[in-house]
Amino acid sequence: MAELGVNIDHIATLRQARLGIEPEPIYAAAIAEQNGADQITVHLREDRRHIQDRDLKLLRETIQTRLNLEMAASKKMADIAEEVKPNTVTLVPEKREELTTEGGLQLTNEHKAVITQLQKAKIEVSVFIEPDIEMIEFAKKIGADAVEVHTGKYANLKDERSRKKEIKRIFNAAKKIKELNMRVIAGHGLDYKNTKPLVELDIFEEYNIGHSIISRAVFSGLAEAVSEMKIIVS
Numbered sequence: 153m154a155e156l157g158v159n160i161d162h163i164a165t166l167r168q169a170r171l172g173i174e175p176e177p178i179y180a181a182a183i184a185e186q187n188g189a190d191q192i193t194v195h196l197r198e199d200r201r202h203i204q205d206r207d208l209k210l211l212r213e214t215i216q217t218r219l220n221l222e223m224a225a226s227k228k229m230a231d232i233a234e235e236v237k238p239n240t241v242t243l244v245p246e247k248r249e250e251l252t253t254e255g256g257l258q259l260t261n262e263h264k265a266v267i268t269q270l271q272k273a274k275i276e277v278s279v280f281i282e283p284d285i286e287m288i289e290f291a292k293k294i295g296a297d298a299v300e301v302h303t304g305k306y307a308n309l310k311d312e313r314s315r316k317k318e319i320k321r322i323f324n325a326a327k328k329i330k331e332l333n334m335r336v337i338a339g340h341g342l343d344y345k346n347t348k349p350l351v352e353l354d355i356f357e358e359y360n361i362g363h364s365i366i367s368r369a370v371f372s373g374l375a376e377a378v379s380e381m382k383i384i385v386s
């Protein structure tokens with residue numbers, strides 16, 4: 153049975169649109185947890201466009217499941233993580249002009265320092281990368297505990313043949329991650345339709361899903377949106 157991480161960045165995006173106090177991401181986390189979320193995921197971006205430092209601190213205090221912090225692989229962000237102590241840090245690429253995280257992280261030897269710093273603080277380190285065997289092997293080499301496979305390409309493919317091909321690539325990547333004894337996670341662009349074929353591979357331990365859940369919540373409420381996704385992944 154796989155676990156569900158609910159990304160609540162969009163709740164903060166809506167609040168930041170008016171720079172006000174609602175909707176409150178802390179409430180969203182509580183409702184998500186009450187309806188089956190096994191983890192709350194947030195991305196503290198360097199430009200603070202949605203989640204704020206205050207959210208991160210309050211979430212750490214109030215979350216009763218696990219906190220997964222997505223962040224750029226910089227020393228400055230690692231220092232914040234060291235202080236807040238999320239259960240997991242997911243290292244992601246970050247460009248200021250992008251709408252959302254585009255493509256996986258290109259890992260280099262320079263990432264090793266951040267990984268070691270976080271692990272010394274007893275934080276699990278996951279890396280968000282493309283389903284690429286060489287990159288997965290490199291993730292292991294520099295000490296990652298987990299790999300989150302970027303499923304964005306799969307999610308954007310329209311025709312069935314290309315989708316099947318990409319699912320195969322994702323499956324081979326997931327197998328390799330498992331063989332290397334790292335936790336195997338999937339995320340990005342997953343929705344109420346395209347998640348199921350990945351669940352059927354019966355290999356991912358966790359899914360991190362945001363946009364589709366929060367979009368559905370606008371119409372049906374967050375409780376229902378989370379519990380429906382929980383049924384799909386488990």
Ligand code: PXP
Binds near residue numbers: 244280338342362
């Ligand atoms: N996983 C990672 C590493 C991400 O950066 C994101 C987007 O913030 C997600 C999962 C969630 O993606 P989506 O909002 O498309 O479900």
